[in-house]
Amino acid sequence: MFSDTKTYDAVVVGSGATGGWAAKVLTEAGMDVLMLEAGRAFDPATDFREHTLPHDMELRGRPDPRNELLQRRHRQSYCYACTEVNADFFIDDVDNPYTEAPGTHFNWIQGNVVGGRSIMWARQSYRMSDYDFKAASLDGYGMDWPIGYADLAPYYDRVESYIGVNGRKEGLEILPDGEFLPPMAFTCGEVMLKETLAEKFNRPMTIGRNAVLTRRHNGRDMCHYCGPCHYGCRTNSYFNSPQTTLVDCEATGRFTLVPDAAVIKVDMKAGDLASGVTYVDKNTDQTREAKADIVVLCASTLASTRILLNSAEGGLANESDCLGRYVMDHIYATGVRGVLDARAGAQPERANRPNGIYIPRFQNLKDPATKNPNFIRGYGYQGGENITTWQHGNGIPGFGADFKNAVQSSTVSTIGLGGFGEILPRPENRVTLDPEVTDKWGVPVLQMNTTLGSNEYAMVQDIIEEGRAMLEALGCTNITQNTEPAPLGSGIHEVGTARMGDDPKTSYLNQYQQSHKVKNLFVMDGSCYVSIGCVNPTLTMMALTLRSSEYLLDQHQRGELA
Amino acid sequence: MSKRTTRRNVLAAGAGAFGYATLQTEPIRAAIPAVAAYQAEGSTWTPRLLNPAQGELLATLCEHILPRTDTPGARDAAVHEFIDLELSLADGDEQLAALGGLDWIDRRAQQLHGSSFVGLGAARQIDMLREISDEHEAHPSELVAGAAFFSDLKRRTLFAFYTSKVGRTEALGLPDRVRVERFRGCQD
Numbered sequence: 056m057f058s059d060t061k062t063y064d065a066v067v068v069g070s071g072a073t074g075g076w077a078a079k080v081l082t083e084a085g086m087d088v089l090m091l092e093a094g095r096a097f098d099p100a101t102d103f104r105e106h107t108l109p110h111d112m113e114l115r116g117r118p119d120p121r122n123e124l125l126q127r128r129h130r131q132s133y134c135y136a137c138t139e140v141n142a143d144f145f146i147d148d149v150d151n152p153y154t155e156a157p158g159t160h161f162n163w164i165q166g167n168v169v170g171g172r173s174i175m176w177a178r179q180s181y182r183m184s185d186y187d188f189k190a191a192s193l194d195g196y197g198m199d200w201p202i203g204y205a206d207l208a209p210y211y212d213r214v215e216s217y218i219g220v221n222g223r224k225e226g227l228e229i230l231p232d233g234e235f236l237p238p239m240a241f242t243c244g245e246v247m248l249k250e251t252l253a254e255k256f257n258r259p260m261t262i263g264r265n266a267v268l269t270r271r272h273n274g275r276d277m278c279h280y281c282g283p284c285h286y287g288c289r290t291n292s293y294f295n296s297p298q299t300t301l302v303d304c305e306a307t308g309r310f311t312l313v314p315d316a317a318v319i320k321v322d323m324k325a326g327d328l329a330s331g332v333t334y335v336d337k338n339t340d341q342t343r344e345a346k347a348d349i350v351v352l353c354a355s356t357l358a359s360t361r362i363l364l365n366s367a368e369g370g371l372a373n374e375s376d377c378l379g380r381y382v383m384d385h386i387y388a389t390g391v392r393g394v395l396d397a398r399a400g401a402q403p404e405r406a407n408r409p410n411g412i413y414i415p416r417f418q419n420l421k422d423p424a425t426k427n428p429n430f431i432r433g434y435g436y437q438g439g440e441n442i443t444t445w446q447h448g449n450g451i452p453g454f455g456a457d458f459k460n461a462v463q464s465s466t467v468s469t470i471g472l473g474g475f476g477e478i479l480p481r482p483e484n485r486v487t488l489d490p491e492v493t494d495k496w497g498v499p500v501l502q503m504n505t506t507l508g509s510n511e512y513a514m515v516q517d518i519i520e521e522g523r524a525m526l527e528a529l530g531c532t533n534i535t536q537n538t539e540p541a542p543l544g545s546g547i548h549e550v551g552t553a554r555m556g557d558d559p560k561t562s563y564l565n566q567y568q569q570s571h572k573v574k575n576l577f578v579m580d581g582s583c584y585v586s587i588g589c590v591n592p593t594l595t596m597m598a599l600t601l602r603s604s605e606y607l608l609d610q611h612q613r614g615e616l617a
Numbered sequence: 618m619s620k621r622t623t624r625r626n627v628l629a630a631g632a633g634a635f636g637y638a639t640l641q642t643e644p645i646r647a648a649i650p651a652v653a654a655y656q657a658e659g660s661t662w663t664p665r666l667l668n669p670a671q672g673e674l675l676a677t678l679c680e681h682i683l684p685r686t687d688t689p690g691a692r693d694a695a696v697h698e699f700i701d702l703e704l705s706l707a708d709g710d711e712q713l714a715a716l717g718g719l720d721w722i723d724r725r726a727q728q729l730h731g732s733s734f735v736g737l738g739a740a741r742q743i744d745m746l747r748e749i750s751d752e753h754e755a756h757p758s759e760l761v762a763g764a765a766f767f768s769d770l771k772r773r774t775l776f777a778f779y780t781s782k783v784g785r786t787e788a789l790g791l792p793d794r795v796r797v798e799r800f801r802g803c804q805d
Binding site for chain 1: 795801
């Protein structure tokens with residue numbers, strides 16, 4: 056039970072992918088840890104509904120205007136993973152608003168459950184490389200990370216070994232290999248694409264690397280290929296914190312998790328030290344304080360930054376003026392799709408592979424031949440083959456018995472390629488506190504002020520052109536494209552806003568995600584990103600958290616954090 | 618004291634293993650209709666948006682699009698009930714377009730044959746639908762409205778039929794529940 060008179064060794068704010076790792080390291084080393092989670096508790100036996108089929112739902116999965124939970128998630132339902140099946144995994148937009156600067160748009164997708172977005176994430180797990188950590192040195196834009204790939208590699212190894220990541224080793228410098236479980240298989244259309252890319256473009260393609268178990272691993276069952284992992288998984292076959300790291304925390308007997316506890320601010324004491332946090336108990340709407348010797352924010356990038364902005368005028372310990380700046384995400388939603396006639400009539404598998412293909416970044420690498428003069432950095436493609444079961448009926452003329460027979464005796468194969476591009480860290484892409492708007496509990500909310508720049512738009516154009524060229528070379532027809540990138544946040548890879556660095560004048564955190572000024576304050580989520588690269592960020596966030604948590608432990612044991 | 622820790626007891630409501638178990642929120646999911654199975658019962662159906670005559674006209678049209686063959690048809694899958702439900706929740710423009718389309722069909726039947734559409738024999742019904750079907754690339758101006766309605770109805774019928782339990786299991790031959798599978802991938 057939580058006690059507001061006790062001083063915990065550490066308070067961890069947020070129970071998602073990174074919070075789980077921080078608490079695991081600290082509790083297993085003997086520290087007494089309080090974890091505050093703004094979302095609700097849940098029970099997998101009843102809340103995980105991954106086997107819901109369309110006919111189980113009155114509107115077959117289409118948005119139901121009578122569903123109040125969904126109506127209160129009008130922003131969250133932008134995300135493909137937020138449906139009537141699991142709307143209550145996502146935050147209530149009415150109680151938790153945010154605003155956007157005039158003329159800008161931002162999609163902020165947030166969890167509302169123990170485990171946070173590790174419950175609904177897309178599980179793609181790639182390592183960043185020194186093309187990412189040292190990008191500024193390579194092209195002169197922005198700032199290098201204070202660490203390099205070699206610093207993080209051992210932690211990637213340990214995180215992958217624990218959570219279980221499937222994949223195929225490719226030996227690519229741009230996409231370092233990891234400790235993989237057996238890879239998932241390609242479909243035949245994907246094999247054709249891979250061969251086309253190798254023969255005509257000299258580009259590698261690999262199966263997606265994702266945190267789903269392709270064999271039994273660490274006491275968890277292998278995937279049974281039902282498909283929608285974002286509805287939960289009663290066999291524990293993908294990584295989320297409540298079924299892994301939080302279990303380990305609880306086993307230590309030194310762990311107290313309080314859900315429905317939305318942290319407002321970090322409390323301070325003399326000597327530029329944090330003394331704990333103040334939070335709203337959402338069950339009673341009362342404000343409470345939690346005392347701890349060390350404060351670790353893992354609330355997710357923008358939520359942690361909001362807490363820091365609300366903790367002091369101008370933001371807590373914000374002498375660098377970095378707090379809230381350099382918001383990044385990935386270019387999202389642009390790409391191409393085409394019909395692969397050579398695979399017409401192919402039978403779809405009943406098994407739903409919760410994964411796709413990956414084409415690593417192939418431009419602006421060390422080989423001068425890969426230089427693209429129109430933009431710096433690069434993008435990768437995620438996608439794969441889709442085989443329709445009946446949807447192609449909309450393209451078959453006529454009606455009646457012959458029509459029905461035609462629908463049921465044919466299939467259509469399409470290949471889709473979606474670009475995930477690096478968005479540059481620009482100081483003017485920032486979040487601030489809205490001077491007027493507060494949430495249900497009277498706490499100032501964030502105002503987002505972000506736009507895509509010319510480098511991003513040049514990349515979008517290239518994503519489309521190269522995507523078309525690859526699909527045409529494969530023999531696809533009826534190629535369609537989406538040239539309009541989604542607003543920032545839509546990739547749900549938002550990072551930055553408290554970047555790390557060696558110089559307190561130009562960074563908020565040091566390389567161990569520790570505040571330069573408040574030495575017992577750590578921000579161990581995506582806030583620390585200096586540049587985003589083009590791969591999905593959660594694996595890197597977890598590796599960073601593991602590294603920083605062990606540093607925290609070492610410093611704590613030496614008495615350096617008091 | 619060593620206490621066996623399982624994922625189940627860590628997360629279970631009321632398990633007491635966690636500090637948070639006592640703070641668990643009330644069951645929000647009671648408000649979610651998500652997993653309540655939807656079972657059509659044609660004999661007791663009461664249309665929500667349509668009147669009974671429009672409901673029968675809709676059912677007749679859907680059955681012409683996906684008729685019962687060696688597998689069930691649209692009426693067996695209560696496609697018309699789903700479309701009526703969906704339309705009852707749609708905005709006014711969408712409702713007007715659908716109601717206007719049904720009315721167009723009956724007016725055309727009166728114009729050609731002096732009868733409601735449902736009152737015609739199957740052959741005449743099919744002939745009427747053939748002239749507004751998408752097997753023609755273009756339609757004469759007096760048929761454009763009817764063709765647009767029929768195209769929309771075809772799209773609705775496909776979705777409603779193949780996402781129904783009957784459509785999924787008997788027409789597509791898929792299991793009615795999720796089963797444990799292995800993904801085989803390309804075996805060529």
